[in-house]
Amino acid sequence: MADSEYALELKGITKIFPGIKALDDVYFKLKTGEIHALMGENGAGKSTFIKVITGVHAPEEGEMYLNGRQVAFNHPTDAQKAGIAAIYQHVTCYPDLSVTENIFMGHEKIRRRTRCILWDDMHKEAERLLGELGAGFDPRTPMGALSVAEQQLVEIAKALSVDAKIIIMDEPTAALTSNESEELYRIAERLRDNGASIIFISHRFEDMYRLASKVTVFRDSKYIGTWNVDEIANSDLIVAMVGREISQLFPKKEANIGEEILRVEGLGKAGYFADVSFSLRRGEILGLTGLVGAGRTEVCQTLFGVERYDKGKVIFKGKELKVRNPRDAMRQGIGYLSEDRQKQGLVLQWDIGRNITLSALEKFSGGGAIDKRKELEVAKSLAEKVGVKAKSVFDLVSSLSGGNQQKVVFAKLLTAELDVLILDEPTKGVDVGAKSAIYEMINELARSGYGIVLVSSEMPEVIGMCDRVAVMREGRITAMLDREVLTQEAILKASMDDTAPGALEGRRAEA
Amino acid sequence: MEPRVLANKKEFTFKSFFLQWEWLLVVLILAVSVMNASLSEYFLEYDNLRDATMGFLDKAFIVLPMVFIILMGDIDISVASIVTLSSVIMADLFNHGLPMGWAMVAGLAVGTICGWINGMLVVRFKELSSVIVTLATMIIYRGIAYILLKDQASGKFPDWFQYLGWEYIGGIPFILIAFAVCAIGFGWLLHKTVFGRRVYAIGNNATASRYSGVQVDKIKVLVFTLAGLMSAVTAMFLTSRMGSTRPNIASGYELEVIAMVVLGGISTAGGKGRMIGAILAVFLIGFLRYGLGLVNVSAQMLLIILGLLLILSVAIPQLKQRFASMRRI
Amino acid sequence: GNNNNAGDSASPAASGDAGGKKKFAIIFKNTGNPYGEKQMDGYKNAIEELGYEAILKAPDQPTAEAQIAMIEELISQKVAAIGIAANDPDALQPALEKAMKAGIKVLSLDSAVNAKSRLVHVNQADPELIGRTLIQGVVEMIGGSGEIAILSATSQATNQNAWIEWMKKELEDPKYKDVKLVKVAYGDDLRDKSVSEAEALLKSYPDLKGIIAPTTVGIAAAGKVLTDKGLKGKVQLTGLGLPSEMAEYIESGICPWMYLWNPIDVGYLSGYTAAALVDGKITGKVGDKFTAGTLGDKEVIQDGEGTQIMLGAPFKFDASNIAEWKTVY
């Protein structure tokens, strides 16, 4: 059926946003029935590239061929009609609408003559699709009631629902734990075996090795090259992505652990978590890991005063801690780096300097007015300290790549006098280059006496960085593992239900 | 990671400096003045211009805190009702024998309390949005004014009370001086202080602000309370200008105030805009109305002109942006 | 005498510019009101007959605030006289006092301002006469006994309230012992509200025999309700209304007759009064006499603390004459 061996071919694509060239003369070839990984640092232009393919953005230059025929998509529906489906990086759901509608939005089933929507058929079809994915929830539930991981499954179902020839997945595993990722791999492989071609974007090397046969790398909006996955060495790939070598991802560090600073006793919040107890010492990095929705973020936010707990107590520096809001927490000495830096960490429309000083404005105010010179000085020195790549502190944060944005959030934490840092997925969606800088920074902070709680879903990160690890499952801490016994197997065992072989297998059995 | 040195200065370009919204307002004010002057020989008389400001400045006091409210992405449509209620309560207390000074204090206090109630409702019931909350309180506050004063008008204030809205100090209207003081105060608050910076932060990203230790709720309550207080200040001036009060005064002020703030370039969608813009807008609309009034343009034409001005003022930047991005492509 | 000279010397500009034509202004309550348009027409006729220039103004909303702004605009234009149909009797006092200080002759028409804010009031009809006539009319319609109700404009409307007071006084007469005024309802001059209020009257008082609606919107709304409910002959309707609005219901017999003065004449008389004030023929004192064009000789008489000029008795509209008037106003 194909006039060409390539299902999709793009030549010389250039896409310009006001003030930024997001894609610069980019090439890409996707064979029929292959899984092709697309990699690159944050801001390399991967997501933009996807949006060009799916017709969300129109490129300024370049040609696109589908099965050898030149096409031009002006609108997402054009791409949908041509059999291209995409799972976008940021979950794009309608929280108020049912799962079924989320799956079928844009291509609802309608009765020919009356143009009336066939709800029954759609619900049945949705149920079938979700069943295949091992999801156990009713397609009539509103999307907003689902957890992030469940929403990601719906996104996948949405892509499957159109029976696409080309499926694009933009960081689908970012919100999933290894088990759920495994399920996704299997689905992807099945789709490939059925003749679909898949473009797979991820920052995780394990995804690429596990799935893809080819890998294409972008760097700074430019096309770098395409390789067979089994032919390129890990280090070469990193060089291609970053433009230089990264010697050591997890720098060796000697822990310098001091007295206990924070103790949590039997903390509980109805519906979210219960019986959470742990202690943290100065200079220590305590890992907090588990499956998505295990309640880690909730625990952290409770400690930071975003939410209230209704059971247990927190002892901080020997005294019982009572915080009503984040400001209280910061005053007492607890800082929090949130999971979602764009929504919770930064004021995107502001420049770097203002973002850094936002939480410590009182320090620069004399008689109510802000001392702008002093503010600039502090902001500049902190931005330099964490190594933000920018022209000046007056650059807008929105113009920075993800990794640099994360560094700005770190700089923000350094303005306050804190003792405990709670870092919630500090490397989520951050490229390898920035990742190692962040790890270095975390170690540096621990050495200088901070107690650090590191929430992470990435096993290598947890094992490489932490002195002790608490594993959570369904709102409870199921294991506290010391560095000596810290292995992937131990963590997995603790994070999954002992009675069932695996969370997802369990779900499937039910469906 | 190679250490980097960041530049010390912000890049300054004349183009971006002169492309600011406020310049457009200045140009518009000049254009309106030229137009008015050519249409009516009376416009450029000093006495007339001076007295014209007395006519439109009363509601301008509400514009100042409304800038804060709209910057934070909220809105308060109960301000006109607060004006009425505090005016009515002031008059009522005065009629019951309270000295005028104390009655004024009570009026200001009532306005402040009304604003505080708005603020508390808005932060306690986040799911409701400020439009709904203040829509309800708008009806309630005016409702209370009706209950208190029924079909009566209330007046007979001491003579000195009338000076507020009608007298001059050194040839300058007192109301203009008072407005200038308040405008400078609010401008300072918004642009120079920690408080103002936080208001902008909330407007741009309330969640991130909260996570950064900004007490979003407290600031919101404070801003709504300020709006209540300034509405009460407007009530003082308006009552003084009318010499009496009724439960139906100041109706429709809320929309005029919001229109001025928007014309001033304050955008809800990103916490952008400056106090000076809103102040310029007050004078732009004020002089436009006055000038057209001098040539006795009919009320309906005035409505149409003001409506179109409002639309154009928001449409121009939007269209400009669109053309700019088209040209770059 | 003296007053006359003072007036002339204080407004030299008024007589000097605009080709030497003196300007006479009238401000009605709000725009788009046919009754007001007719009044302004009458005023204009009179002024132009006398060879002066007329300025007609009306705000888009019937508020005192808007009228104050218009008074300021007229002071700036140095008009010779202002005739005003006030939205509030007291709230215009400071503004009108300022106008008088600037040498402008101020008179009110239709709805009066308080005595301090005017030189003279042009009264369309004696409130006492209106109140008593309406009661006598409705009692005649209902055959001397039964329940009646009043459907008024807003609860603040001064004219209506004065008339209602006189109606109540008239009802105190023992000959009305079988007539019971059950309720005064307020339709706020809004169509929908007046209709609901009229319906509520009919339901709450099933034995209601007559409705008096001393306001155009109210009487027309009541006429509509009685028509729709087929209550012709069962519930009688009278009051004050525009012939054009009421023609339908007078012709159909829903409202056997009603009263109104001729708004054109009210305006016309006001125009002549204004001119007489400006020319110094009268000063607004009791006993002053002048000739008001086609309306003949008029005399200034006492009205509470102030003075007034009376147009005459209201005109009775019934089936025999409504056809010729319905196209006039």
Add this chain to the structure above:
Amino acid sequence: MKRQITESAGVPGAQINIGKPARSVSEMIGKFRELGLLGFILLLSVGVQLRNPSFLTWENISDIATNTAILSILAVGMMLVIITRGIDLSIGATLAVSGMISALLVSHYPGIHPLLAIASGIGIGLICGMVIGCLVAWVNILPIIATLGMMNVYRGLTFEASGGKWVSAHQMPTGFKAIATGTLFGVNNLILIAVAIYIVAYYFISHTRSGRRIYAVGSNPDSATISGIRSGRVLWLVYTIMGGLSGLAGVLWVSKFASAQGDTASGYELSVIAACVLGGVSIAGGVGKISGIVLGSVLLGILNNALPMIDVSPFWQMFIQGTIILIAVLINALVKRGIDRNHLMRRKI
């Protein structure tokens, strides 16, 4: 921040999974909201009935329905606008201008068929709505500002069109006035028109693509773009529908009251918005049901009808209405919170 469990936006699920025992919690909340409102309405009715026995008579109920018809027709359009996160302050003015122009039309050409008059009113309304739609959808002006500006323009045009005059009952042909007073099977035309509009609107928003897209755009505008929904068109459509309904309401209004004035229905937009809010339409977008706004309109209609009937002092009416709106809205929010909380407590951790 934790995401609140949101109420399902539409009707779809509701009738289809009859027979399935498991009902989602959100559905129950949705039901509860309407039941609560209904309960409140019944309670209010009983209270009023005790004070004034003529309240619950057939005639009065029919009057309430007739008087509420125009409000609830407008509420349908307003609901769509609010679902897309917008608001329309211009409807009173649109209503006035289309009512005035169709009244002028019938007064000049008395022979005109009433349906043609209705069509002309709807046409004018549609044009007004389209203009606003363009401003909101393609010039990207905030709805509250665009409609505030156009409100002034339309109101000014109404005065200009009429030259300050009113169109009175005697200038309107009987056929035109009969639009609002006529009955079919003993039911007033206005009620029938309103019911017809509910049915069409219900079908439109729950069974057609365009209807569902309104919810999609309101629920998440960004993903709507990515799903290939042309948000601009949806917004434009919504304001155009609102305009058309306002135009229709304008003709009905003029016909019902047999008079067209320049200041017809000024401030009426607030009542319509209040009806939507009482009916559970969320200003944050994406949520709203026909059944809700019907109940919301009915509640307002009952208040307008009942307060004069139980002899409440006119000076208290405004306060009482405002308080009831506030309390209804607050209780709604609190109940929803409670249910969310209960739902959480039931989760086993």
